[in-house]
Amino acid sequence: MAEAITPDAFRARFPAFAGVPDAAIAGALAEAAPRIGAGWQPADAVLGRMLHAAHTLTLDGQGGPEAELARAGALDLKALRSGTLHLERRDPPAEDLPGTLGLTSYGRRFHEVMRRNGLGVAVV
Numbered sequence: 001m002a003e004a005i006t007p008d009a010f011r012a013r014f015p016a017f018a019g020v021p022d023a024a025i026a027g028a029l030a031e032a033a034p035r036i037g038a039g040w041q042p043a044d045a046v047l048g049r050m051l052h053a054a055h056t057l058t059l060d061g062q063g064g065p066e067a068e069l070a071r072a073g074a075l076d077l078k079a080l081r082s083g084t085l086h087l088e089r090r091d092p093p094a095e096d097l098p099g100t101l102g103l104t105s106y107g108r109r110f111h112e113v114m115r116r117n118g119l120g121v122a123v124v
Contacts (some may be wrong), residue, residue: 003046005029014054014106016064024062028053040117048113054106066104 007025011018017025032052036045058066101107 003042005046005049010050010053013050014063016066017054017057017062020057020062024057024060025053028056028060031056035114037114037117044113044117048110048117051106051110051113055101055104055110058104058106059100066106 007022007029010025010029011020029049032049035052036048040048054063057063101111
């Protein structure tokens with residue numbers, strides 16, 4: 001059974017989500033639970049659920065500055081100048097990042113934790 005993570009514990013770890021309602025955090029944590037493997041180290045399982053929940057909430061436009069970019073449809077922006085408009089886009093997410101994980105800092109960190117706890121592949 002996965003360790004219960006409360007919205008308050010989540011906010012303590014990720015203060016950018018201080019204004020996000022309990023129900024949204026609880027939903028994101030529930031959505032993240034199946035993405036954590038049974039063989040993950042307990043501390044990584046908790047961190048992984050929190051990171052994936054933060055990633056999901058950010059994509060949904062809730063949380064800190066990254067969420068503001070998500071609401072504007074601009075998670076891929078690296079720089080923006082206003083006078084004589086100059087936009088600079090980030091490099092596309094690495095190919096080894098599945099789905100949307102490369103779009104947020106939380107998703108990239110989740111991927112690192114996932115790889116650390118994943119099974120190795122033997123090539124013969």
